[in-house]
Amino acid sequence: MSSDDALTPEVDPADLVASARLDGDTSLPAGELDPIDLAARQAELRSISAMVGEAVAIPPAATVDAHIAAAIASLSSSSAGEADPDGSPQPVVPITGRARPNHRRWLAVAAAIVAVALVGALVAATQTHSVSTDTVAGPVAADISSSVNPQSNPGPSEQSTGEARTGSQSDTATSDTLPDLGVVTTDASLDAEVRAQPAMQANPEPTTTTVTSFDQASSTTTVASTVAPLVTPLKVTPACDEAVRAAVPGLGHLVFAATAMYQNVPVEVLVYAESQLGSYRLIAAQTAGCVIVANHLL
Amino acid sequence: MADRTRTTIDPDEQDLITRAQAGDTRALDQLLRSHYNQIYGICRRMTGNDQDALDATQDALIALTRGIHRYDGRAAFSTWSYRVTTNACLDELRRRKRRPVPAADIPVDTRPSGAPHLDQTVVDRLALDEALTALSPEFRAPVVLRDVLGLDYAEISEVLDIPPGTVRSRIARGRRSLATQIARNQPPPSTVLHQAP
Numbered sequence: 001m002s003s004d005d006a007l008t009p010e011v012d013p014a015d016l017v018a019s020a021r022l023d024g025d026t027s028l029p030a031g032e033l034d035p036i037d038l039a040a041r042q043a044e045l046r047s048i049s050a051m052v053g054e055a056v057a058i059p060p061a062a063t064v065d066a067h068i069a070a071a072i073a074s075l076s077s078s079s080a081g082e083a084d085p086d087g088s089p090q091p092v093v094p095i096t097g098r099a100r101p102n103h104r105r106w107l108a109v110a111a112a113i114v115a116v117a118l119v120g121a122l123v124a125a126t127q128t129h130s131v132s133t134d135t136v137a138g139p140v141a142a143d144i145s146s147s148v149n150p151q152s153n154p155g156p157s158e159q160s161t162g163e164a165r166t167g168s169q170s171d172t173a174t175s176d177t178l179p180d181l182g183v184v185t186t187d188a189s190l191d192a193e194v195r196a197q198p199a200m201q202a203n204p205e206p207t208t209t210t211v212t213s214f215d216q217a218s219s220t221t222t223v224a225s226t227v228a229p230l231v232t233p234l235k236v237t238p239a240c241d242e243a244v245r246a247a248v249p250g251l252g253h254l255v256f257a258a259t260a261m262y263q264n265v266p267v268e269v270l271v272y273a274e275s276q277l278g279s280y281r282l283i284a285a286q287t288a289g290c291v292i293v294a295n296h297l298l
Numbered sequence: 299m300a301d302r303t304r305t306t307i308d309p310d311e312q313d314l315i316t317r318a319q320a321g322d323t324r325a326l327d328q329l330l331r332s333h334y335n336q337i338y339g340i341c342r343r344m345t346g347n348d349q350d351a352l353d354a355t356q357d358a359l360i361a362l363t364r365g366i367h368r369y370d371g372r373a374a375f376s377t378w379s380y381r382v383t384t385n386a387c388l389d390e391l392r393r394r395k396r397r398p399v400p401a402a403d404i405p406v407d408t409r410p411s412g413a414p415h416l417d418q419t420v421v422d423r424l425a426l427d428e429a430l431t432a433l434s435p436e437f438r439a440p441v442v443l444r445d446v447l448g449l450d451y452a453e454i455s456e457v458l459d460i461p462p463g464t465v466r467s468r469i470a471r472g473r474r475s476l477a478t479q480i481a482r483n484q485p486p487p488s489t490v491l492h493q494a495p
């Protein structure tokens with residue numbers, strides 16, 4: 001009996017017959033083979049066949065689900081002709097993890113931990129710094145400030161002030177974005193109109209201000225009075241602010257701005273904190289040209 | 299010869315195939331599930347260990363998914379899927395040859411001479427895995443397709459694209475090689491301690 005497989009030229013004829021008969025193929029003649037030897041070989045190969053055919057443990061359902069899901073997901077990432085169903089499949093990234101170099105994995109983990117720690121420290125430092133200052137910053141602090149200051153009276157200017165507490169970018173105000181004080185003819189009436197504004201009423205005494213601090217670690221809020229002048233700056237920058245500051249050195253933060261018709265001339269009314277004197281300074285400048293027409297302590 | 303495959307296409311399966319080819323992922327899901335156990339069985343026996351079998355199974359499923367539109371129905375779907383799976387397993391074996399084998403995957407006979415063994419079944423399975431691993435894939439594939447899936451020579455011939463006579467002789471040679479290898483690795487019967495029921 002000759003072998004028909006070049007890879008198995010030395011196949012034992014008895015094994016070939018025994019194996020074939022085991023599979024139900026009786027086309028090969030036993031010839032002069034010893035029946036007892038043939039039966040023994042058949043029994044031996046049957047045991048091997050049974051071992052190979054023994055059911056294997058199927059992976060858990062979760063693994064099966066993951067395999068099938070990954071296969072279906074590969075549809076979206078595959079391009080036409082990428083796989084040859086009759087040939088060998090293209091190399092793919094298996095969903096089941098294979099051992100990979102551990103040092104790379106640890107480096108990635110370490111880098112991620114350092115990055116998270118840095119970001120956390122930065123956020124914590126920013127919050128601590130901004131919340132503890134008297135110019136309250138951040139939404140949480142702003143809410144606390146308004147809740148502990150019953151004099152808060154939200155008006156246009158107050159809103160601007162509030163925005164200033166949460167923002168850092170200044171905008172140049174135009175006349176239509178500032179509150180209008182109307183027609184005033186004298187310094188006294190101008191002062192009265194300014195003092196009547198909600199934003200100014202909320203902080204009537206420049207030498208007394210409320211300092212709110214919020215300790216995030218203990219979730220406690222502390223309120224203290226100081227003698228520092230009110231230095232809550234406006235977010236907006238009126239058009240004449242720069243020119244006025246150039247003309248009047250030593251001005252503090254701009255705490256209020258409005259427009260008015262002062263002595264029949266359209267003006268910007270600017271109120272600055274006077275840090276040295278512990279008071280406010282009111283300056284009125286013509287809208288056209290920023291010529292100062294009034295300058296006195298409020 | 300026992301035949302556990304379907305030589306004629308089940309109408310329900312044909313419907314699934316048609317829908318899957320049209321892009322119905324539910325049908326594709328169902329189709330893959332219905333063949334999963336056979337696919338994994340081939341891969342487990344072909345690769346000789348669980349991890350490589352899982353990798354090869356994943357590769358086979360992806361290849362089947364991506365190639366489903368090319369299945370033309372000339373062969374049974376099972377035959378086509380076994381061909382794809384066998385190729386995925388052979389690819390996995392080729393890749394495994396190229397990469398360093400983790401220590402845990404190296405088949406090592408750690409049994410001390412004369413030491414008792416807890417479970418003969420476990421020993422047999424380890425010996426079988428070791429013997430299959432040592433067997434050349436050219437012989438392993440037909441043996442696995444015959445003994446795991448119950449394919450007849452003609453079907454194995456179709457899957458592996460080799461003549462039926464070659465299938466027969468390779469199976470005979472493969473079985474003999476396995477028997478020899480397993481007998482070589484088996485401890486003497488007197489040292490085997492069967493677990494009490």
